[in-house]
Amino acid sequence: MRLLIAKCEVDYSGRLDAHLPEATRLVMVKADGSVSIHADDRAYKPLNWMTAPCQITESEDGRTWTVTGANDDMLRISFSEFYSDDTYDLGEEPGLNKDGVEAQLQELLAAHPETFGEGWQLVRREYPTAIGPVDLMFRDAAGQHVAVEVKRRGEIDGVEQLTRYLELLNADPLLRPVRGVFAAQVIKPQAKVVAESRSISCQLVDYNFLRGLDNPEDRLF
Amino acid sequence: MRLLIAKCEVDYSGRLDAHLPEATRLVMVKADGSVSIHADDRAYKPLNWMTAPCQITESEDGRTWTVTGANDDMLRISFSEFYSDDTYDLGEEPGLNKDGVEAQLQELLAAHPETFGEGWQLVRREYPTAIGPVDLMFRDAAGQHVAVEVKRRGEIDGVEQLTRYLELLNADPLLRPVRGVFAAQVIKPQAKVVAESRSISCQLVDYNFLRGLDNPEDRLF
DNA sequence: ACGTTGATTTCGTAA
DNA sequence: TTACGAAGTCAACGT
Numbered sequence: 389m390r391l392l393i394a395k396c397e398v399d400y401s402g403r404l405d406a407h408l409p410e411a412t413r414l415v416m417v418k419a420d421g422s423v424s425i426h427a428d429d430r431a432y433k434p435l436n437w438m439t440a441p442c443q444i445t446e447s448e449d450g451r452t453w454t455v456t457g458a459n460d461d462m463l464r465i466s467f468s469e470f471y472s473d474d475t476y477d478l479g480e481e482p483g484l485n486k487d488g489v490e491a492q493l494q495e496l497l498a499a500h501p502e503t504f505g506e507g508w509q510l511v512r513r514e515y516p517t518a519i520g521p522v523d524l525m526f527r528d529a530a531g532q533h534v535a536v537e538v539k540r541r542g543e544i545d546g547v548e549q550l551t552r553y554l555e556l557l558n559a560d561p562l563l564r565p566v567r568g569v570f571a572a573q574v575i576k577p578q579a580k581v582v583a584e585s586r587s588i589s590c591q592l593v594d595y596n597f598l599r600g601l602d603n604p605e606d607r608l609f
Numbered sequence: 610m611r612l613l614i615a616k617c618e619v620d621y622s623g624r625l626d627a628h629l630p631e632a633t634r635l636v637m638v639k640a641d642g643s644v645s646i647h648a649d650d651r652a653y654k655p656l657n658w659m660t661a662p663c664q665i666t667e668s669e670d671g672r673t674w675t676v677t678g679a680n681d682d683m684l685r686i687s688f689s690e691f692y693s694d695d696t697y698d699l700g701e702e703p704g705l706n707k708d709g710v711e712a713q714l715q716e717l718l719a720a721h722p723e724t725f726g727e728g729w730q731l732v733r734r735e736y737p738t739a740i741g742p743v744d745l746m747f748r749d750a751a752g753q754h755v756a757v758e759v760k761r762r763g764e765i766d767g768v769e770q771l772t773r774y775l776e777l778l779n780a781d782p783l784l785r786p787v788r789g790v791f792a793a794q795v796i797k798p799q800a801k802v803v804a805e806s807r808s809i810s811c812q813l814v815d816y817n818f819l820r821g822l823d824n825p826e827d828r829l830f
Numbered sequence: 831a832c833g834t835t836g837a838t839t840t841c842g843t844a845a
Numbered sequence: 846t847t848a849c850g851a852a853g854t855c856a857a858c859g860t
Contacts, residue, residue, distance in 0.1 A: 389635060389649045391612060393697050403838040404709030412699045414610060416635075422652030427702035428610045431643030431660045432855060435705050437652045437838080461838075476614050476692065481648035482630040484656050489625060490851065491843095514844090519799055520849075521844095540624075540851090548769055549850095552803070578833090624853035653840060660855080682853075711836065741834075741859095761836080764849085770835090797848075 389476050390417040395469040398425055398436050402461030408435055410468060417444070419478070423455050423463060438463045494523055494538045496598040497571060501526055503598070504534070504569060504591060522553050533557070533566040542572030542590070547583045554588070610697050611638040616690040619646055621657050623682030629656055631689060638665070640699070644676050644684060659684045709816065715744055715759045717819040718792060722747055724819070725755070725790060725812060743774050754778070754787040763793030763811070768804045775809070 392415040398408035413435070414426040421442055424434035442457035455463040494513060501508035507529030515525035515535070524536040535557055537550035550568050557566040568588040570579070575590050583590050613636040619629035634656070635647040642663055645655035663678040676684040715734060722729035728750030736746035736756070745757040756778055758771035771789050778787040789809040791800070796811050804811055 389614075389647075391635070393699075400838075404707055406708065406838080407706045409703040411701065411703050412697075413702075414612070414637075414697075414699070416647070416652075418647075418652060419649040420651070422650070424652045426610075426637070426639075428640040428699040429643070429661070429702065430641070430856085431637075431639060431645045431658045432655065433839090434653065435702070439652045439838090439840085440650070471697065472695065474693065474695075476633075476635075478614070478633045478635070478649040480632065481634075481650065481656070482632050485628045486853090487626040489853095519802065545766070621853075627853080651840085653838095654854095658853085660853090707838090709838090766835090799849075 389419060389478055390474070391415075391476070392417075392473050393471040394467050394473075395471075396425070397466045397468070399464045400436050400462070402457070402459065406436065412469075412471070415465065423453075423465075425465070436463060490538060490540050493540065493571075493573070493593060493595060493598075496595070496602070497536070497538060497593065498524055500598055500601060503593065504536070504571075505529065508534075517553055517556050519552055519556060522557070528567075533563050534569055535566055536569045536571055536591075538593075539570075539572040540574075542570055542575035542579045544576070544579050544582055546570060546572070547579050547586070547588065550583075550588060551586055554586075610640060610699055611695070612636075612697070613638075613694050614692040615688045615694075616692075617646075618687045618689070619657050620685045621683070623678070623680065627657065633690075633692070636686065644674075644686075646686070657684060711759060711761050714761060714792075714794070714814060714816060714819075717816070717823070718757070718759060718814065719745055721819055721822060724814065725757070725792075726750065729755075738774055738777050740773060740777060743778070749788075754784050755790055756787055757790045757792055757812075759814075760791075760793040761795075763791055763796035763800045765797070765800045765803055767791060767793070768800050768807070768809065771804075771809060772807055 395412045397410045400406040416424045420440040422440040424437035426434050438455045438457045442455050445454045451467050453465040497503055498510050498513050501510055508526050511525040511527060513524055514521040522535045523538040526534045528534055535553050537546050539546040547570055550570055554568045558564050569591050570583050570588050571591040571593050573593055573595055580590050616633045618631045621627040637645045641661040643661040645658035647655050659676045659678045663676050666675045672688050674686040718724060719731050719734050722731050729747050732746040732748060734745055735742040743756045744759040747755045749755055756774055758767050760767045768791055771791055775789045779785050790812050791804050791809050792812040792814050794814055794816055801811050
């Protein structure tokens with residue numbers, strides 16, 4: 389990884405055109421060739437960047453870099469002053485472990501249909517439809533189909549999604565009638581209102597509790 | 610801006626839980642207090658981060674940082690070795706100018722109603738409704754109102770948005786009937802299916818061609 | 831302060 | 846490879 393602190397001007401042209409007037413910034417070149425230009429605020433996002441794979445061409449005097457990427461993307465950096473220029477070997481990145489995302493929630497709910505009610509049985513996860521897969525399809529104690537949309541945070545989008553699925557599923561005489569359940573760790577009031585106005589019931593899910601069912605030793609009490 | 614190259618282990622807990630095993634990484638602390646941890650690949654995204662506002666607390670021996678943000682977000686960085694530690698004053702960031710985003714597409718389409726058909730006339734941009742502005746409102750050759758939703762990339766969300774507007778507009782006896790057109794540089798197949806099932810027509814837009822109409826000198830041939 | 835919308839979104843995953 | 850949905854989405858803008 390090469391870290392440059394320098395006064396520079398930047399032009400990007402590709403999916404859009406963008407220009408950065410001259411100022412002092414951090415220019416980061418990573419081992420995969422990617423380049424990013426950071427200002428002294430906003431943790432997450434560089435002002436400009438080029439994702440790998442890309443190629444850096446330096447001008448003879450080293451004052452201009454032309455970075456070309458896929459699809460005519462081009463980044464041009466014109467340096468007017470260098471304050472520091474250091475290169476480091478960081479070695480292998482062992483990678484990030486995440487825990488608590490939607491996929492895990494879906495997995496846990498598939499394994500514990502009783503969360504929704506007695507006698508529920510999983511039909512399948514990612515139940516396919518013409519407009520995409522329904523997260524979970526169950527049959528309730530009475531054998532009626534129930535489509536479940538799983539979200540970490542329940543917002544209106546999720547209700548819209550489930551509504552589209554239900555429209556489609558209820559057009560199928562072999563499945564009809566299909567109920568809908570909107571399951572999430574938190575459900576925004578607006579989403580709840582919209583869901584209920586469409587007879588979709590809402591189910592709050594306790595991720596830590598469900599995880600505890602599978603790993604009783606992790607359980608706190 | 611403070612740049613640390615160090616061997617470290619990181620734990621994040623907040624909206625999810627995440628763990629980074631020990632490895633050498635770049636830790637960046639910006640002037641606004643935000644912290645990000647970068648590996649030697651992926652231009653754009655840090656492995657872990659904390660957005661401002663947040664507070665950094667160093668342990669007595671300086672080997673552990675606890676960064677706390679809003680909403681119980683916490684990042685804990687445990688350092689085992691420091692390779693470099695430099696602080697720079699970058700000064701003011703004059704800011705980024707962009708060109709070619711949705712706003713421009715909307716502007717170009719407003720100036721060129723013939724993109725949609727002969728005899729179309731613009732009623733107005735950002736046509737106001739109770740649930741927000743419609744990107745473009747036209748009258749077609751027959752004088753019928755047409756609401757246009759403009760996107761750079763046409764996905765299902767945009768169709769939903771337009772659908773909500775159309776519902777509302779068609780409830781107004783002075784406007785009714787209002788047709789809908791979904792205009793984008795690319796339209797995803799699923800979005801197209803949903804749009805057409807609701808009698809919303811799809812219009813692909815060539816940004817460079819439209820821009821060429823206004824700046825004939827830029828045109829290539 | 832909150833909600834909505836766009837983004838050079840990026841990133842993962844399944845078809 | 847493509848296409849779609851999620852993201853610790855982030856960030857800007859309007860109410």
